[in-house]
Amino acid sequence: MDKILINKHIIESNAFVNSADNLKGSGKYLLGIAAADERSLNSKFGIRYFFGGNNGIDEYSVKVDESFQSISKVCPAAKMYEREIYDLFGLTPDGHPDLRPLMLYPENWNSSVHPLRKDYNNSIPEMKRYGEYKFKKVLGEGIFEVLVGPVHAGIIEPGHFRFSLAGEPVLQLEIRHFWKHRGIEKVCEGKDFKEALDLVAKISGDNNVNITISYLEAVESILNLEITERAKYIRVILAELERIWNYVRDVAWIFMDIGFALPAQSLFALQEELMKLNKSLTGHRFLFNALTVGGVNFNLDSSKLKAIDNMINKVEKNIKECEAFIVNSSTVLDRLEFTGKINKKTAEELSLCGISARASGLPRDSRIEFPYLIYDKFDLKPALLESGDVFARTALRIKEIYVSKKIIGDLLFNLPEGDIAVAYENRTEAYKYAAGNSETPRGNAFFYVMADNDGKIFRLKYIDPSFRIWPSIQYGVLGNIIADFPLINKSLNLSYSGNDM
Amino acid sequence: MNYNIGHLIFGIIQFFTIILLAPFFAGFIHKLKQRARGQKGINIFQFYINFNKLLKKEIVLSKDATFISEIAPYIVFVSYLVILLMLPAFYRYSLLGVSSDVILIAYSLALATFFMTLYAMDQGSAFGGLGASREWFLTVLSEPSLIFIFISLAIYTKQGRITDIFYFIQKGAANAFLLGVNSDAVSIAIPFLLFISLFIVGISENARIPVDNPETHLELTMFHEANILEASGKHLGLFEYGSYLKLTVFLTVMSLILFPYMAVNIYQIPLALIVYILKMIILCILIAGVEIVSPKMRVFRVPNLLSVSFMLSLIAMILSIRGF
Numbered sequence: 001m002d003k004i005l006i007n008k009h010i011i012e013s014n015a016f017v018n019s020a021d022n023l024k025g026s027g028k029y030l031l032g033i034a035a036a037d038e039r040s041l042n043s044k045f046g047i048r049y050f051f052g053g054n055n056g057i058d059e060y061s062v063k064v065d066e067s068f069q070s071i072s073k074v075c076p077a078a079k080m081y082e083r084e085i086y087d088l089f090g091l092t093p094d095g096h097p098d099l100r101p102l103m104l105y106p107e108n109w110n111s112s113v114h115p116l117r118k119d120y121n122n123s124i125p126e127m128k129r130y131g132e133y134k135f136k137k138v139l140g141e142g143i144f145e146v147l148v149g150p151v152h153a154g155i156i157e158p159g160h161f162r163f164s165l166a167g168e169p170v171l172q173l174e175i176r177h178f179w180k181h182r183g184i185e186k187v188c189e190g191k192d193f194k195e196a197l198d199l200v201a202k203i204s205g206d207n208n209v210n211i212t213i214s215y216l217e218a219v220e221s222i223l224n225l226e227i228t229e230r231a232k233y234i235r236v237i238l239a240e241l242e243r244i245w246n247y248v249r250d251v252a253w254i255f256m257d258i259g260f261a262l263p264a265q266s267l268f269a270l271q272e273e274l275m276k277l278n279k280s281l282t283g284h285r286f287l288f289n290a291l292t293v294g295g296v297n298f299n300l301d302s303s304k305l306k307a308i309d310n311m312i313n314k315v316e317k318n319i320k321e322c323e324a325f326i327v328n329s330s331t332v333l334d335r336l337e338f339t340g341k342i343n344k345k346t347a348e349e350l351s352l353c354g355i356s357a358r359a360s361g362l363p364r365d366s367r368i369e370f371p372y373l374i375y376d377k378f379d380l381k382p383a384l385l386e387s388g389d390v391f392a393r394t395a396l397r398i399k400e401i402y403v404s405k406k407i408i409g410d411l412l413f414n415l416p417e418g419d420i421a422v423a424y425e426n427r428t429e430a431y432k433y434a435a436g437n438s439e440t441p442r443g444n445a446f447f448y449v450m451a452d453n454d455g456k457i458f459r460l461k462y463i464d465p466s467f468r469i470w471p472s473i474q475y476g477v478l479g480n481i482i483a484d485f486p487l488i489n490k491s492l493n494l495s496y497s498g499n500d501m
Numbered sequence: 502m503n504y505n506i507g508h509l510i511f512g513i514i515q516f517f518t519i520i521l522l523a524p525f526f527a528g529f530i531h532k533l534k535q536r537a538r539g540q541k542g543i544n545i546f547q548f549y550i551n552f553n554k555l556l557k558k559e560i561v562l563s564k565d566a567t568f569i570s571e572i573a574p575y576i577v578f579v580s581y582l583v584i585l586l587m588l589p590a591f592y593r594y595s596l597l598g599v600s601s602d603v604i605l606i607a608y609s610l611a612l613a614t615f616f617m618t619l620y621a622m623d624q625g626s627a628f629g630g631l632g633a634s635r636e637w638f639l640t641v642l643s644e645p646s647l648i649f650i651f652i653s654l655a656i657y658t659k660q661g662r663i664t665d666i667f668y669f670i671q672k673g674a675a676n677a678f679l680l681g682v683n684s685d686a687v688s689i690a691i692p693f694l695l696f697i698s699l700f701i702v703g704i705s706e707n708a709r710i711p712v713d714n715p716e717t718h719l720e721l722t723m724f725h726e727a728n729i730l731e732a733s734g735k736h737l738g739l740f741e742y743g744s745y746l747k748l749t750v751f752l753t754v755m756s757l758i759l760f761p762y763m764a765v766n767i768y769q770i771p772l773a774l775i776v777y778i779l780k781m782i783i784l785c786i787l788i789a790g791v792e793i794v795s796p797k798m799r800v801f802r803v804p805n806l807l808s809v810s811f812m813l814s815l816i817a818m819i820l821s822i823r824g825f
Binding site: 144148154165257258260261331386481488 | 534536538539540627628629630634711714716717718719720721722755793794795796797798799800801802
């Protein structure tokens with residue numbers, strides 16, 4: 001049973017550039033590119049392009065040897081995926097404009113070692129300088145560079161931002177991430193689906209429920225497993241609770257970054273209450289370990305349902321106050337409006353997803369485009385704003401808190417009876433693969449999972465929304481001053497660990 | 502006027518009282534802000550503890566640093582001390598009262614800023630240069646207001662020293678309100694205008710919201726803090742203490758404009774001290790209030806705010822020349 005409608009196409013590498021162009025013309029956008037070392041099956045590497053659109057997901061698979069045709073020129077969003085494949089598989093994308101190493105740093109990694117190949121022997125190359133990474137330079141009188149990170153002031157993850165400035169205005173921003181590559185995809189290979197679940201949950205902790213849902217969509221589809229209605233309902237409730245606490249935190253940080261601590265602190269207090277609710281429901285503040293293959297790990301009794309109901313009503317009340325606060329304060333609006341604008345065209349070319357896409361006027365919401373679990377039961381409409389600035393992203397988060405509240409409210413007292421988890425046999429067709437997707441608070445989380453002939457994972461590829469959206473910040477800051485960068489960054493609120501797994 | 506040993510002793514007492522109180526005022530504002538947001542807040546004496554800790558810490562200097570980095574923290578700190586030696590916070594005869602020229606005060610402030618920005622650039626970090634350029638952006642814009650404020654006070658009272666200026670206003674006000682003598686020196690408009698103008702300059706010079714955010718950890722948004730990002734140990738301690746002193750300088754001048762009451766002899770000192778502390782607490786509450794209810798402005802909106810301050814001081818100047 002395929003839960004997501006995937007149309008499979010097999011294509012020759014050389015012809016694909018043209019089809020990619022046509023695909024874009026037909027309104028489809030790139031969801032991701034997944035490569036796999038399938039030399040043990042058919043002595044070739046497999047590259048799969050996933051394009052999304054309103055009538056489902058199209059998969060184009062290409063068999064290649066050591067190189068393949070780059071589609072970056074017609075589809076700029078492919079740039080990062082192709083660099084990633086070049087690093088981890090050593091397959092050369094011909095015609096790629098920028099083949100600098102992405103995640104394996106030439107400063108300490110031998111670029112002829114490709115960890116995702118099956119013949120990689122798990123050894124780490126000697127720690128020494130193998131090459132150099134060249135940053136783009138802006139030259140001219142009075143132009144200087146400001147380097148930020150990878151170590152930041154504050155407890156955040158590592159990322160390097162290199163600004164070229166002429167006074168305050170930003171002429172160019174170049175980001176370099178992937179400082180703590182964990183190799184989760186490689187580690188998952190050879191593990192069974194349940195073992196990998198714990199690793200998947202740690203890809204990006206604050207979105208772990210939604211990411212896990214995406215993984216389970218793929219896995220349960222491989223296992224031909226149908227979970228109970230009750231488990232589906234509980235998964236959706238958890239997913240929306242996670243969305244709410246993420247958005248509450250994001251809005252709070254927007255206030256914090258414009259130096260307005262008064263409303264920020266009250267939202268932080270609200271976030272704390274939401275996390276306490278999480279803990280009382282599942283035993284963990286971040287909802288870790290709530291889901292399992294075949295269902296969920298805990299049940300909702302009437303007292304828990306009541307607690308959720310009280311909490312979401314409280315959230316709605318507080319967020320209404322907060323919304324009035326933003327709209328009625330000219331000084332707050334002055335900071336948010338026209339800051340960090342990402343044009344619709346840029347958003348399209350970079351295949352953005354989630355809040356960042358919707359704030360720029362692209363109606364992309366996986367809950368609506370590729371419905372999973374029970375999302376097709378709600379008549380959801382993508383919340384859209386056109387301006388693409390910090391204000392739009394903040395306002396959308398507030399809007400979507402109401403949507404999530406409504407979804408939870410609809411489900412709470414209509415929970416179907418039944419088991420919360422079903423037993424399953426860990427047996428699959430050999431080399432069967434499936435895709436899963438879900439809408440995390442940051443955007444579409446996409447999983448491609450392939451089983452081996454033993455019910456274990458042969459290849460797992462995860463594409464985090466942050467991986468897609470990070471490059472867009474380089475365009476969002478143009479025309480802004482450097483003092484507004486932290487605010488723009490916070491309005492996108494991307495994950496470093498999801499980006500670099 | 503003959504000065505005797507009593508003037509010296511009370512001058513010294515006044516000087517050390519203000520210096521010792523300075524971190525308290527900064528801590529009090531911080532505490533107020535935190536309580537207003539529903540946080541438990543820091544210890545009100547936390548900044549004394551921090552200073553003590555920083556004094557014990559090692560100084561780390563960049564390998565590109567020159568002797569400027571060695572001397573700048575002391576020059577900055579001493580500049581503020583010199584100003585505090587001149588201010589008649591609650592005792593009319595401050596130690597450097599005879600040379601407390603208003604222009605000297607204004608440019609001692611500028612001297613401190615100059616050396617702080619030299620320090621910022623001397624260490625060769627990109628943030629330092631950015632912070633220095635922003636600091637001057639603010640200082641250049643607020644300097645005219647500051648000068649106009651002091652000059653209009655001088656013209657208005659026909660005195661050059663800050664001790665004399667405020668004593669003149671104090672006497673005039675006392676005559677008008679207590680004895681009913683109608684004095685030319687009493688005008689509500691000029692002090693009122695000057696107070697608002699100085700308040701705006703004070704907010705900008707002391708890196709408070711809405712101009713700068715003293716609590717942020719985001720280097721890219723900093724004004725004042727970006728200058729001292731590289732400072733450590735005793736140097737950082739001196740810069741931090743210097744910023745408390747600067748705040749106290751501005752608050753003290755504001756308090757004098759608001760309600761000048763200086764002791765002229767030993768018997769008035771207790772009352773004058775209490776009045777001084779009360780005024781300072783009121784001003785702290787005022788600053789905290791502004792910081793609580795407003796977000797930080799866009800960088801390039803700050804000139805609008807400072808031009809308001811400039812216009813107010815200009816009007817005050819015109820009024821004082823016309824002799825209200």
